[in-house]
Each structure stands twice: as structure tokens, then as C-alpha cells.
Amino acid sequence: MTDSTAGPRALATLTDIRVFDYLCQAPATRTQIAAELGISKPTASQAISRLQENGLAVSIERANEPKRGRVPEHYALDSSFGHLLALCLQAEYLQMRATDLSGKTLVDRLYPLTAHTSATEVEQMAAREVARVAGELKSPLLAGAVSQSAPVLREGNPRVRPTPIFPSSGANLAGAFPDGIEVLLDNDVNWMAVAEAGQSNQSLMMLYIGSGLGAGLVIDGQLHRGKHGTAGELETQLIGDSNLREALGAAGMFQTRVLWEKLADKRNWPAFFAPLSQVLSNLIGFVDPERVVAIGPGLTPEMCLDFERELNQKLLEPVQIQLSTLGTDAAARGALAGARELALDHLWENYRVR
Known part of the structure; x- marks a missing residue:
């Protein structure tokens, strides 16, 4: 246990964490911080001073601030302390997003992929762009996260199991980060579930329908990956002697990169809903989540409502399928939330109160 988490300095560190979290929302004066957090002005001033000494806070000038009399100083998160970086691989694109610790987006880029883009090509692209972003931002990389549209096995060193959906699915994107940077690796639907759940303690099942199919499980506010990382x-x-992919393939619904395109035709919905509802009814009946949320390209409220009717015919207690509002941001948001938690754990574990 470090000096910042034990002994007489612990209270000061906890105060600094509260002030830091407040500054992550918006710049503020010492008076505002004291009033909002219910602490004294001297305590707020001491916390600000310690955050500045550790490179976490900076005094700023506010535009259009009245110049008469004594102008109170405003303080903000110092973005030069470092940044977070997420790489998100889907069948259609590679996304790179960087933020500071407040969540402010610093870089956000999409690199289109084709049905023939190889894993090696994606790895080379990712490594090149990670180095490029480091040169542009000129701040330390604090932590990274990778989201991949493929199963991620977690026994031993986490690794991706390639999927037949697209040839670059098994790319080693974690290897694109510099040595010494800790990187979290998970599949895209798990990160989507993290983003959708936010800070809630609810149980949530996130259903992804796009180039492939997947589900993410959040139980009592915690992402459930399972022993091997393959939960969801x-x-x-299995549906009888076939698995879901084979059953959908036999119905002409599951081919590389075109599942969601086929769903644009309502005549294909029954062939898709029937086997999927069999699988999901078992999972929902067993887990009994408080929320079931669907996400993916081409999904519509009408489609969710029709599938909900099909699904509820097989359930003891009916559920409502909500359409996520996060869209293509979901995986990146979840991945960056994971990277931020990792970076802050390291930060406060090694924080020094002078």
C-alpha cells in the first residue's frame, strides 16, 4: 500500500480525487469547487495546489471574463499529462480514438477496410497510426484498449480467435502499442455493453446484430466475461444438431459482411428471428437481465419491436428490447472507459501528496 492510500495522507488523496473528478467535467474556480463538493475553500486550494504539483491541473484564462476587480482563477484538467488510445476493429473499418483523462476527444479517425484486407495489413496500419498520433499529441500515452469484432480468449495472455466473418479479424492490434504500455483487449460487444451500462449497477444484455452476432453481459454493474472470455x-x-451460425447460413442469412444488409429486406426477418429467438430466449430466461439492448447497423425500432414479439412468445416473463442510442461510438466509448479506469488506478496508486 502506498503513502497515497494509507496513513494520514489518505484523506488528502481522497479529496484530490474528488476535485480531479470535478475538473474532468468542466473548469471551475476554487470557490465553485468548495461549494459543489461541500469542502472549505482552504481545503479546495490545497487540493488544487497538489494536483498542479502532480501535473494534473492547470490555471486557465476564461474568454469573455469581466476584467473589473479581482478575477477568480479558473482551473482545468491539464491535457498534457497524458492521453488514452483505443483501436476498434470492425469488418468495415479500423477506428482510432484518443482522449484525455476527462474524456475530451483529441483524435478520432476511421480507416475503411475491404473484404480482402488482411490481418497483416491492419497490423501495419495500426502501428503506423499509433506512432503518428503520438507525434501529433506530444503527450504520454497512459493506457490503451483494443476492441475486436471476434472472440477474445482470456486464459493466459488474452488473444483473439479469428472469425470467418472477415479476414483481418485476427489482427494483433495490441502489438501496435509501444512496449511498456498496458493494453486492455476485449471483443467489441463487451465494450459496447460497458458503454451502455455506464455507472449503473443494473444487469444488462447487449445484443449486437451487424456483420456477425454477439452479446455482452453486465451483471450487477460488472461485465461478465467468463473463465475463457467467451461469455456472450x-x-x-446449439439449435438441435446445428449451431446458430449454421442455422442462419442454411436459411441464407449468414454470409460474410452481409447479414445486416439482408435484414434491410423485411421479408428476411422471419428466417432470422426464428433461430435467434430460440438461442436468446434460453439466455434471457437463465440470466434474467433488467435490460435488453440491441445495437448494430441497420437496426430500426420496427425491427426491434417485431423481434421482441417473436422472443416473448418463448419467455416466461416478457422483455422489452431497447434500441441503443450509442451507434458506432459504442465500442470506442467502452474501450476508452476501460483504458481510463486502468490509467487512473495506476495514477492514484502512485500518487504523491506532498
Whole structure:
């Protein structure tokens, strides 16, 4: 246990964390911080001073601030302390997003992929762009996260199991980060579930329908990955003697990169809903989540409502399928939330109160 988490300095560190979290929302004066957090002005001033000494806060000038009399100083998060970086791989694109610790987006880029883009090509692209962003931002990389549209096995060193959906799915994107940077690796639907759940303590099932299928499980506010990291993998769930992927393939619904395009035609919905509802009804009946949320390209409220009717015919207690509002941001948001938590754990563990 470090000096910052034990002994007489612990209270000061906890105060600094509260002030830091407040500054992550918006710049503020010492008076505002004291009033909002319910602490004295001297305590707020001491916390600000310690955050400045550790490179976390900076005094700023506010535009259009009245110049008459004594102008109170405003303080903000110092973005030069460092940044977070997420790489998100889907069948259609590679996304790179960097933020500071407040969540402010510093870089956000999409690199289109084709049906023939190889894993090696994606790895080279990712390594090149990670180095490019480091040169542009000129601040330390604090932590990274990778989101991949493929199963991620977690026994031993986390690794990706390639999927037949697209040839670059098994790319080693964690290897694109510099040595010494800790990187979190998970599949895209798990990160989407993290983003959707936010700070809630609810239980949530996130259903992804796009180039492939997947589910993410949040139980009592915590992402459930399972021993091997494969919790929520839908395509291998059995329906009779076939798995879901094979059942959908036999119905002409599951081919590389075109599942969501086929769903644009309402005539294909029954062939898709029937086997998927069999699998999901078992999972929902067993887990009994408080929320079921769907996400993916091409999903509509009408489609969710029709699938909800099909699904509820098989459930003891009916559920409502909500359409996520996060869209293509979901995986990146979840991945960066994971990277931020990792970076802050390291920060406060090694924080020094002078």
C-alpha cells in the first residue's frame, strides 16, 4: 500500500480525487469547487495546489471574463499529462480514438477496410497510426484498449480467435502499442455493453446484430466475461444438431459482411428471428437481465419491436428490447472507459501528496 492510500495522507488523496473528478467535467474556480463538493475553500486550494504539483491541473484564462476587480482563477484538467488510445476493429473499418483523462476527444479517425484486407495489413496500419498520433499529441500515452469484432480468449495472455466473418479479424492490434504500455483487449460487444451500462449497477444484455452476432453481459454493474472470455458468444450456441451460425447460413442469412444488409429486406426477418429467438430466449430466461439492448447497423425500432414479439412468445416473463442510442461510438466509448479506469488506478496508486 502506498503513502497515497494509507496513513494520514489518505484523506488528502481522497479529496484530490474528488476535485480531479470535478475538473474532468468542466473548469471551475476554487470557490465553485468548495461549494459543489461541500469542502472549505482552504481545503479546495490545497487540493488544487497538489494536483498542479502532480501535473494534473492547470490555471486557465476564461474568454469573455469581466476584467473589473479581482478575477477568480479558473482551473482545468491539464491535457498534457497524458492521453488514452483505443483501436476498434470492425469488418468495415479500423477506428482510432484518443482522449484525455476527462474524456475530451483529441483524435478520432476511421480507416475503411475491404473484404480482402488482411490481418497483416491492419497490423501495419495500426502501428503506423499509433506512432503518428503520438507525434501529433506530444503527450504520454497512459493506457490503451483494443476492441475486436471476434472472440477474445482470456486464459493466459488474452488473444483473439479469428472469425470467418472477415479476414483481418485476427489482427494483433495490441502489438501496435509501444512496449511498456498496458493494453486492455476485449471483443467489441463487451465494450459496447460497458458503454451502455455506464455507472449503473443494473444487469444488462447487449445484443449486437451487424456483420456477425454477439452479446455482452453486465451483471450487477460488472461485465461478465467468463473463465475463457467467451461469455456472450452467440454464433456457436446449439439449435438441435446445428449451431446458430449454421442455422442462419442454411436459411441464407449468414454470409460474410452481409447479414445486416439482408435484414434491410423485411421479408428476411422471419428466417432470422426464428433461430435467434430460440438461442436468446434460453439466455434471457437463465440470466434474467433488467435490460435488453440491441445495437448494430441497420437496426430500426420496427425491427426491434417485431423481434421482441417473436422472443416473448418463448419467455416466461416478457422483455422489452431497447434500441441503443450509442451507434458506432459504442465500442470506442467502452474501450476508452476501460483504458481510463486502468490509467487512473495506476495514477492514484502512485500518487504523491506532498
